[in-house]
Amino acid sequence: MNAVQPPLEQSFSVPFTYAVHFTEHLFAPQNPLFRDYLSQPSPTGQPKRLLFVIDAGVLSAHPTLTAEVAAYVAGIPTATLVTQPMGVPGGEAAKNDPALVDQLIDAIDQYGIDRHSYVIGIGGGAVLDLVGYAAAIAHRGVRHIRIPTTVLSQNDSGVGVKNGVNYRGKKNFIGTFAPPVAVFNDAHFLTTLDERDWRAGIAEAVKVALIKDLAFFEWIEAQAEALAHRDAEAMSGLIYRCAAMHMQHISGGDPFEQGSARPLDFGHWAAHKLEYLTHFSVRHGEAVAIGIALDTVYSQLVGRISAHDAERVLHVFGQLGFDLFHPALAENNSENLRRGLTEFQEHLGGQLTITLLDALGTGIEVHEMDFELIQQAVERLESKLMYNE
Amino acid sequence: MNAVQPPLEQSFSVPFTYAVHFTEHLFAPQNPLFRDYLSQPSPTGQPKRLLFVIDAGVLSAHPTLTAEVAAYVAGIPTATLVTQPMGVPGGEAAKNDPALVDQLIDAIDQYGIDRHSYVIGIGGGAVLDLVGYAAAIAHRGVRHIRIPTTVLSQNDSGVGVKNGVNYRGKKNFIGTFAPPVAVFNDAHFLTTLDERDWRAGIAEAVKVALIKDLAFFEWIEAQAEALAHRDAEAMSGLIYRCAAMHMQHISGGDPFEQGSARPLDFGHWAAHKLEYLTHFSVRHGEAVAIGIALDTVYSQLVGRISAHDAERVLHVFGQLGFDLFHPALAENNSENLRRGLTEFQEHLGGQLTITLLDALGTGIEVHEMDFELIQQAVERLESKLMYNE
Numbered sequence: 001m002n003a004v005q006p007p008l009e010q011s012f013s014v015p016f017t018y019a020v021h022f023t024e025h026l027f028a029p030q031n032p033l034f035r036d037y038l039s040q041p042s043p044t045g046q047p048k049r050l051l052f053v054i055d056a057g058v059l060s061a062h063p064t065l066t067a068e069v070a071a072y073v074a075g076i077p078t079a080t081l082v083t084q085p086m087g088v089p090g091g092e093a094a095k096n097d098p099a100l101v102d103q104l105i106d107a108i109d110q111y112g113i114d115r116h117s118y119v120i121g122i123g124g125g126a127v128l129d130l131v132g133y134a135a136a137i138a139h140r141g142v143r144h145i146r147i148p149t150t151v152l153s154q155n156d157s158g159v160g161v162k163n164g165v166n167y168r169g170k171k172n173f174i175g176t177f178a179p180p181v182a183v184f185n186d187a188h189f190l191t192t193l194d195e196r197d198w199r200a201g202i203a204e205a206v207k208v209a210l211i212k213d214l215a216f217f218e219w220i221e222a223q224a225e226a227l228a229h230r231d232a233e234a235m236s237g238l239i240y241r242c243a244a245m246h247m248q249h250i251s252g253g254d255p256f257e258q259g260s261a262r263p264l265d266f267g268h269w270a271a272h273k274l275e276y277l278t279h280f281s282v283r284h285g286e287a288v289a290i291g292i293a294l295d296t297v298y299s300q301l302v303g304r305i306s307a308h309d310a311e312r313v314l315h316v317f318g319q320l321g322f323d324l325f326h327p328a329l330a331e332n333n334s335e336n337l338r339r340g341l342t343e344f345q346e347h348l349g350g351q352l353t354i355t356l357l358d359a360l361g362t363g364i365e366v367h368e369m370d371f372e373l374i375q376q377a378v379e380r381l382e383s384k385l386m387y388n389e
Numbered sequence: 390m391n392a393v394q395p396p397l398e399q400s401f402s403v404p405f406t407y408a409v410h411f412t413e414h415l416f417a418p419q420n421p422l423f424r425d426y427l428s429q430p431s432p433t434g435q436p437k438r439l440l441f442v443i444d445a446g447v448l449s450a451h452p453t454l455t456a457e458v459a460a461y462v463a464g465i466p467t468a469t470l471v472t473q474p475m476g477v478p479g480g481e482a483a484k485n486d487p488a489l490v491d492q493l494i495d496a497i498d499q500y501g502i503d504r505h506s507y508v509i510g511i512g513g514g515a516v517l518d519l520v521g522y523a524a525a526i527a528h529r530g531v532r533h534i535r536i537p538t539t540v541l542s543q544n545d546s547g548v549g550v551k552n553g554v555n556y557r558g559k560k561n562f563i564g565t566f567a568p569p570v571a572v573f574n575d576a577h578f579l580t581t582l583d584e585r586d587w588r589a590g591i592a593e594a595v596k597v598a599l600i601k602d603l604a605f606f607e608w609i610e611a612q613a614e615a616l617a618h619r620d621a622e623a624m625s626g627l628i629y630r631c632a633a634m635h636m637q638h639i640s641g642g643d644p645f646e647q648g649s650a651r652p653l654d655f656g657h658w659a660a661h662k663l664e665y666l667t668h669f670s671v672r673h674g675e676a677v678a679i680g681i682a683l684d685t686v687y688s689q690l691v692g693r694i695s696a697h698d699a700e701r702v703l704h705v706f707g708q709l710g711f712d713l714f715h716p717a718l719a720e721n722n723s724e725n726l727r728r729g730l731t732e733f734q735e736h737l738g739g740q741l742t743i744t745l746l747d748a749l750g751t752g753i754e755v756h757e758m759d760f761e762l763i764q765q766a767v768e769r770l771e772s773k774l775m776y777n778e
Contacts, residue, residue, distance in 0.1 A: 005411040005625070005629050007408040007409060007410045007411070008408065008409040008548070008632060008633050008636055009408050010405075010406060010407050010408065010409065010548075010568070010636050010639070010640060011404070011405070011406040011640060012404075012405055012639065012640035012644050013402040013403060013404045013405070014402060014405070014644055014645050015400070015401075015402045016399075016400070016401055016402070016403070017398070017399060017400045018399050019396040019397065019398050019399065020396060020397040020399065021396045043739055043740045044739055044740045105556065105562075105563065106557075109556070109557070109559065109562065112735060114735055114736070114737070114738025114739070115646070115737065115738035116738040116739040117738065136565065137526070137563050137565060138562065138563065139736065139738070140551065140553060140561070140564045140565055140566055140646070141565065141566070141645070142738075159397070159399075164529060167494065167498070168495075168498070170498065172529070173494075173498065173527065173528065174494065174526050174527065175526065175529045176525065176526060176529055176530065176565055177529055177530070179399070236394070240394050240397075243397060244397050247397055247399050250399070250401065251400060251401035255401050255403055256403050256530070257504070257529070346501060346503055347503070347528065348503070348504065349503025349504035349505040349506065349528070349531075350431065350432055350433055350503070350504070350505040351432045351433045
């Protein structure tokens with residue numbers, strides 16, 4: 001029987017498209033952008049059903065937002081709110097409580113959100129990760145719009161294709177790859193960020209510049225003081241360029257990460273561990289800055305970049321106001337970091353793959369790291385002797 | 390600021406490939422198929438890590454299977470079992486208990502299954518749906534191999550791209566589209582199926598033949614007695630052709646169902662409702678046969694096919710041993726069915742889309758159904774006057 005039944009070979013590609021829009025005051029009555037996006041009548045002629053989920057931190061900084069959203073949607077003949085916008089806790093708490101996933105799934109069920117409806121998340125990266133995950137698994141995926149409100153989510157996580165929640169303390173252990181149908185970056189939300197969140201998101205832009213684009217890194221150097229003083233135009237330019245590079249990386253590579261290489265994870269192996277060790281009191285972008293500093297010094301120690309180049313990286317982080325050392329890095333003779341490297345490999349699976357710098361603007365993948373040199377790099381960051389201002 | 394920042398447009402396609410293999414006694418020592426599949430060394434040089442999850446019903450019909458799997462994998466230098474195969478309840482129970490999802494996620498965590506490892510499900514469609522779902526969300530997706538053991542899963546669900554579990558009583562409310570990396574159809578498992586499971590899976594083959602391929606329908610008519618008497622060769626031919634058509638439908642259409650049309654759902658709107666009404670005592674394939682019979686008679690009542698053609702369909706189901714009526718269909722003046730139609734529309738979202746027959750071998754989509762004619766169709770099935778043998 002077997003001989004006459006050759007294997008059936010399946011092969012197909014699934015296309016995905018979405019646009020990332022840039023605006024200010026998305027829900028101001030005179031702003032047509034969101035209304036226009038929803039203006040196509042649905043095939044059934046029924047108004048499109050919208051379920052908004054909003055970061056509690058955003059709601060407290062923008063107490064009139066719920067009313068603005070309701071009034072704005074009331075003015076769209078082709079759309080309707082299925083219920084008042086739901087609030088969820090912001091920050092990593094959004095991803096640590098499985099009950100929140102159930103709460104969103106229940107709302108999708110209760111309010112009749114189907115594959116032609118929209119779940120719309122407004123918030124920082126953690127809230128968008130939670131909302132995107134619930135939207136991805138309900139009905140095997142309902143339409144999902146992201147409205148990122150932080151620098152980090154507007155230039156990086158919010159414009160990409162991943163979602164996820166933590167599971168029994170393991171970061172992003174559960175999640176999917178599920179592109180949004182649209183992203184709206186509203187610069188007004190950035191004005192109410194605290195100092196730390198304003199700064200933290202810049203780290204991802206430094207990262208992508210360092211591994212891909214020297215000219216962008218030089219632009220960041222030139223704008224560092226303006227960025228540190230909350231210049232809106234500089235930030236707008238930074239977010240646009242970083243988001244574009246992040247999106248190009250996704251579409252030009254391996255969008256659903258079926259292989260092992262993840263060059264955008266430059267600086268992230270130590271960052272992930274540091275976030276955990278500090279129970280997320282060090283925020284993601286802050287940890288990424290430290291991770292980049294560490295792998296930059298390491299790149300110098302293995303002879304890939306000059307001391308001068310390494311100093312330029314540390315200097316720009318200094319101008320931006322980042323701390324480049326945390327005591328948890330050095331604890332237990334850096335044993336924490338050794339474990340962090342192992343965990344990073346396990347999460348990605350397969351061969352260890354770490355991105356280092358081969359030059360400013362040029363990343364390079366390596367498959368092993370010398371732990372003694374990592375310890376030396378930690379010591380240099382701790383001493384800050386060579387680099388401190 | 391807005392004027393100078395046009396939207397960033399993202400566009401990419403994600404390729405998926407997998408093969409469906411046909412064999413007998415997959416884990417017999419002399420069968421090289423599965424060993425060959427895993428024979429490529431991994432990039433790390435480490436053996437590939439395998440986590441097997443097996444349907445309890447299969448384990449009780451094949452009590453030596455666990456030992457056979459262990460011995461077979463022990464003979465593959467490039468692979469290793471991370472633990473003894475795990476058993477999970479078979480049938481719809483697999484999809485009704487959220488604790489089972491957690492149990493699989495925990496095992497994936499505990500045994501270090503990463504994106505280069507394999508979660509391998511052996512069982513009927515429900516178990517494969519559960520295992521595929523856990524594999525799809527852990528680490529945003531680990532590699533997943535399906536070994537379907539029923540007619541239904543070998544010719545339909547197991548060779549496709551969907552997974553899912555039930556949520557608070559809603560069938561498949563939670564799930565994803567996540568293609569397996571390989572499927573192995575082992576005909577030996579079919580020999581231990583009970584009468585009902587042997588028969589039930591044939592309904593999906595009748596379905597795909599009726600809407601797409603008259604020649605295949607005529608082949609089923611010719612083989613009906615052999616199939617009813619458990620002829621292995623007839624069943625092998627039926628499964629191969631049905632699986633091939635199901636896979637062509639996926640790759641030629643809308644694999645992740647981003648649109649509304651689902652022609653393969655012929656007969657399924659009533660079937661889903663009937664399964665629920667009977668608390669799954671009517672199995673999926675049995676319910677599909679009744680749903681097909683209903684929509685076939687309806688197709689005749691609206692004048693799309695002749696009484697003779699409708700009779701051919703009912704006759705072949707009769708030869709195969711299917712019951713074509715269940716009292717739950719007629720309860721409350723068929724109010725159950727009216728609700729079933731609404732729920733079907735809600736699950737898919739958008740416009741109601743139902744497939745009818747425009748001829749034997751030709752489906753046609755319609756967007757409304759006349760409820761009085763549905764009631765008439767139910768009455769005809771109940772009376773069985775015209776068609777009964």
